[in-house]
Amino acid sequence: MFDYETIRLIWWVFIGVVAIAFAVTEGFDFGVxxxxxxIGKTDLERRVVINTVGATWEGNQVWLVLLGGAVFAIWPAVYATLFSGLYVAMLLVLFALFFRPAGFDYRSKIEDPRWRNAWDWCLFLGGTLPPILLGVLVGNLLLGLPFHLDQDLRPFYDGSFFALLNPFALLCGFAGLLLTLFHGALFLKWRSEGTIHQRATATVAALGPLLLTALAVITAWVFLAIDRPEITQMAAADAPSNPMNKTVIAHGAGWLQHFQTHAWMWLAPAAGFGGIFLAWKLGAGAARMAAFWSSALGIAGIGLTVGFGLFPFLLISKTDPRSSLTLWDASSSHTTLLLAFWITVVFLPIVLLYTRFVYRVIWGSVTEQTVLQDSQTLY
Known part of the structure; x- marks a missing residue:
């Protein structure tokens, strides 16, 4: 039904949508x-905060599992390069995520302030470290990673974990944390009342300018100070995957190239900055739903801006630009892509409908009275 070139492009879109869905849903989970x-000063207030995401955090985290599985199936060379070269960073993300299920499930089992306070800080670590590390990853994707492929197409990582912690990547990590805090505060404002609602509103008002400033600095840094490789010759887009069948120069036309060629792509950064700015203005006032969805629009715009800028690159190699992986030369076979496509077409709508059903059933403000009335079953 779809030729090899088309199905590769479709999967680039699909995985981009999954990545944005993860950022939007798990983003407010991490932020909360x-x-x-x-924001929670007493034990009861903290239980209110936890239960705003208590019914959905597990489902939201599945988007990360789906993202990893999709990359493994669709872009195995990308999966092999990332998960072998960035092994320490990936383990740190995984270990940080371990705090979340334990913190949610065990925190309220014992009525001991020391016990509960310890788990509160574990939840804090589980919500803080992943967005920082994932932000650092995005920063290094834009800078390029130190890896190369040998003649058998085996990836070799040429750097170290600490080399990933460069100034630009750390700034991206800081921006990732700010973004999740901002997004989480908007969600918390939407689902809470009283004192917690007021504190969440104040948090949104304080974080908005910081986040916009960080995003502006990152954007200027990328466009003005970071080189982007350029493919000068490659095999046909429907050819079998072989990253070495192309010629790449290290210093190309720059990150503005696609935006200058396709003016409609400017809608992505406009949505990114415009969505965050609107969310800040609305969130600092009385708006709830509109502010949250404006933040979601901003996150989608940021994700699309990164995707458009990188296209067709998936991983840029700064050690050997020719080893850089693109969606045209790092994908699975045509048969695998088609089979995965039809599985996705059948099951993804079911997942989305079920997710919508869950949010509809549990929706409503979480208050101290709600927690007291259902103290034995809520977190």
Missing amino acids: SALLPF
Whole structure:
């Protein structure tokens, strides 16, 4: 039904949508957890904060599993390069995520302030470290990673974990944390009342300018100071995957190339900055739903801006530009892509409908009275 070139492009879109869905849903989960020790001053207030995401955090985290599985199936060379070269960083993300199920499930089992306070800080770590590390990953994707492929197409990582912690990547990590805190505060404002609602509103008002400034600095840094490789010759887009069948120069036309060629792509950064700015203005006032969805629009715009800028690259190699992986030369076979496509077409709508059903059933403000009335079953 679809030729090899078309199905490769479709999967680039699909995986981009999954990545944005993860950022939007798990983003507010991370943000709420990271804000827990600061917005919740008493044990009851912290239980209110936790239960705003208590019914959905597990489902939201599945988007990360789906993203990893999709990369493994569709772009195995990308999966092999990332998960072998960035093994330490990936393990740190995984270990940080371990705090979340334990913190949610065990925190309220014992009525001991020391016990609960310890788990509150574990939830804080589980909500703070992943967005920082994932932000650092995005920063290094834009800079390029130190890896190369040998004649058998085996990836070899040429750097170290600490080399990933460069100034630009750390700035991206800081921006990732700010974004999740901002997004989480908007969600918390939407689902809470009283004192917690007021603190969440104040948090949104304080974080908005910081986040916009960080995004502006990152954007200027990328466009003005980071080189982007350029493919000068490659095999046909429907050819079998072989990353070495192309010629790449290290210093290309720059990150503005696609945006200058396709003016409609400017809608992505416009949505990114415009969505965050609108969310800040609305969130600092009385708006709830509109502010949250404006933030979701901003996150989608940021994700699309990164995707458009990188296209067709998936991983840029700064050690050997020719080893850089693109969606045209790092994908699975045509048969695998088609089979995965039809599986996705059948099951993804079911997942989305079920997710919508869950949010519809559990929706409503979480208050101290709600927690007291259902103290034995809520977190």
